[in-house]
Amino acid sequence: MKARAFSYFRAATIEQALDAHALVGDDARFIAGGQSLVPALSLRLQAPRLLIDITHIGELRGVRREGGFLRIGALTRHCEMLSEPLIAEFAPLLQAAAPFVAHPAIRNRGTFGGSVALADPASEFPAMTLALDAEIEIAGPSGSRRIKADDFFIDLFETALQPGELITAIYVPLFKADQRFAFDEMARRRGDYALVGCGMLATCAGDRINDIRISFFSVGNTPTRVKGAEATLIGSSLNSERIAAAQAALEGDLAPPENDEVPPAMRLHLARVLLGRLLGRLGESA
Amino acid sequence: MSGFDENLLDEADETVRVRFVVNGRKVACEVAPRETLVDCLRNELELTGTHAGCEMGACGACLVQLDGRAVHSCLMYAVQADGARIDTIDGLSESGVIADLQAEFHRRNALQCGFCTPGMLVNANELLSQVAEPSREEIRDALSGNYCRCTGYEAIVDAIDAVAKARNEGGSAT
Numbered sequence: 297m298k299a300r301a302f303s304y305f306r307a308a309t310i311e312q313a314l315d316a317h318a319l320v321g322d323d324a325r326f327i328a329g330g331q332s333l334v335p336a337l338s339l340r341l342q343a344p345r346l347l348i349d350i351t352h353i354g355e356l357r358g359v360r361r362e363g364g365f366l367r368i369g370a371l372t373r374h375c376e377m378l379s380e381p382l383i384a385e386f387a388p389l390l391q392a393a394a395p396f397v398a399h400p401a402i403r404n405r406g407t408f409g410g411s412v413a414l415a416d417p418a419s420e421f422p423a424m425t426l427a428l429d430a431e432i433e434i435a436g437p438s439g440s441r442r443i444k445a446d447d448f449f450i451d452l453f454e455t456a457l458q459p460g461e462l463i464t465a466i467y468v469p470l471f472k473a474d475q476r477f478a479f480d481e482m483a484r485r486r487g488d489y490a491l492v493g494c495g496m497l498a499t500c501a502g503d504r505i506n507d508i509r510i511s512f513f514s515v516g517n518t519p520t521r522v523k524g525a526e527a528t529l530i531g532s533s534l535n536s537e538r539i540a541a542a543q544a545a546l547e548g549d550l551a552p553p554e555n556d557e558v559p560p561a562m563r564l565h566l567a568r569v570l571l572g573r574l575l576g577r578l579g580e581s582a
Numbered sequence: 583m584s585g586f587d588e589n590l591l592d593e594a595d596e597t598v599r600v601r602f603v604v605n606g607r608k609v610a611c612e613v614a615p616r617e618t619l620v621d622c623l624r625n626e627l628e629l630t631g632t633h634a635g636c637e638m639g640a641c642g643a644c645l646v647q648l649d650g651r652a653v654h655s656c657l658m659y660a661v662q663a664d665g666a667r668i669d670t671i672d673g674l675s676e677s678g679v680i681a682d683l684q685a686e687f688h689r690r691n692a693l694q695c696g697f698c699t700p701g702m703l704v705n706a707n708e709l710l711s712q713v714a715e716p717s718r719e720e721i722r723d724a725l726s727g728n729y730c731r732c733t734g735y736e737a738i739v740d741a742i743d744a745v746a747k748a749r750n751e752g753g754s755a756t
């Protein structure tokens with residue numbers, strides 16, 4: 297099927313993009329990589345009157361250090377997560393997740409900002425912003441603000457982003473020498489959305505875990521931090537007993553929805569297996 | 583300065599002029615904003631080597647190179663590509679840069695109906711430009727977004743594997 301007719305405007309600045317959206321309102325959509333929006337328009341799930349192309353806005357590009365953060369521009373493509381040295385050094389969890397996002401050609405176009413804005417609960421990057429305690433920078437008609445990932449994801453495809461607001465960058469706290477990370481997912485085929493996926497970032501003193509943030513995707517309506525499991529691990533060292541306790545805690549942390557393909561009990565089981573595997577790897581990466 | 587002209591909204595059905603460099607030649611054409619790049623290439627420019635299958639990013643038949651990188655031409659509108667350099671299977675064939683891949687696909691029966699082949703070749707070309715000697719696992723991973731309904735993939739992986747090895751040895755695969 298083909299998209300309904302729309303007009304196209306290529307914005308040169310953030311201001312132009314915001315102004316155009318403000319004028320047209322609900323009937324306007326920003327387009328970044330288009331790797332989710334174009335299929336949605338082809339299927340006529342959406343039929344905007346105006347597409348505002350944001351990919352030529354220089355201010356949304358680039359990856360650089362800023363204070364204790366890595367500032368990752370919204371237009372950073374998935375493929376750059378794999379090739380950009382600053383990401384490898386200061387946000388290695390994102391680099392580890394990137395190969396699991398779609399297929400190479402989709403990674404050549406899809407953007408980090410677009411993935412976070414869409415907030416697909418089966419997507420890798422939105423969940424990783426939670427594990428990383430990242431902050432999302434948003435520009436809107438009334439100015440710019442920064443919001444913690446913890447406060448950003450609200451419900452199924454629903455975020456703190458108001459209509460007409462633009463994600464300009466994502467700020468990730470710089471990876472430190474006393475930190476460790478792990479990432480993996482289970483999917484039926486390579487490149488498919490995961491049945492269950494998980495990423496984690498721990499701050500350690502020797503074998504002791506001083507802090508850990510664990511985030512799952514494909515387990516419910518939003519990317520989900522498992523705070524019960526985190527609490528069983530903080531303050532102790534990683535041994536098989538603690539890992540089992542964390543796995544058991546998932547029962548209280550996750551409530552996978554009814555689904556014909558993957559029943560909730562199976563998803564919970566897969567989540568436990570994945571958590572055990574990743575905590576094991578975290579222990580080995582000392 | 584807003585830069586946005588509200589009159590644009592009344593012109594959704596009208597065509598706009600776009601220019602790109604396709605297979606090394608400068609071209610201009612008139613497209614409706616909703617016309618995908620694959621439709622523009624096939625219908626306006628009559629470059630029918632690029633195939634349109636699922637038209638939603640799932641099958642990989644429509645891959646082209648945009649400014650040197652493989653992208654799905656069904657997942658972008660022609661207007662988005664205004665000013666870009668596009669190389670399609672037609673151009674890659676003419677220039678000879680993938681002649682060894684094509685010969686090896688032919689030799690190993692890595693195509694039957696040929697519908698998936700343009701996408702497979704664009705993808706293989708990009709893989710070999712990034713990884714000199716990919717493992718079979720890496721080849722399969724790179725092809726994960728390209729469907730083939732005929733061959734069962736094995737011969738396609740064989741062909742790419744053979745070309746990678748031959749290129750490294752500085753010879754031809756056959």
Ligand SMILES: Cc1cc2nc3c(=O)[nH]c(=O)nc-3n(C[C@H](O)[C@H](O)[C@H](O)COP(=O)(O)OP(=O)(O)OC[C@H]3O[C@@H](n4cnc5c(N)ncnc54)[C@H](O)[C@@H]3O)c2cc1C
Nearest residue numbers: 328329330331332333398406407409410411413419463639
């Ligand atoms: C076959 C296929 C498989 C895929 N597999 C995966 C997968 O395994 N994992 C995964 O995570 N993704 C997957 N994707 C989706 C892909 O990663 C998309 O690139 C991503 O979800 C959206 O990024 P985009 O830049 O393409 O956004 P677009 O499609 O351009 O936009 C998506 C939405 O976000 C809005 N938007 C975009 N940028 C901004 C911004 N800066 N500020 C505010 N709003 C914005 C748009 O208005 C739109 O509503 C897949 C896609 C396809 C076609």
Ligand code: FES
Nearest residue numbers: 635636637642656
């Ligand atoms: S036609 Fe583009 S991926 Fe199938």
Ligand code: FES
Nearest residue numbers: 694696730731732
């Ligand atoms: S050769 Fe027929 S689809 Fe691949």
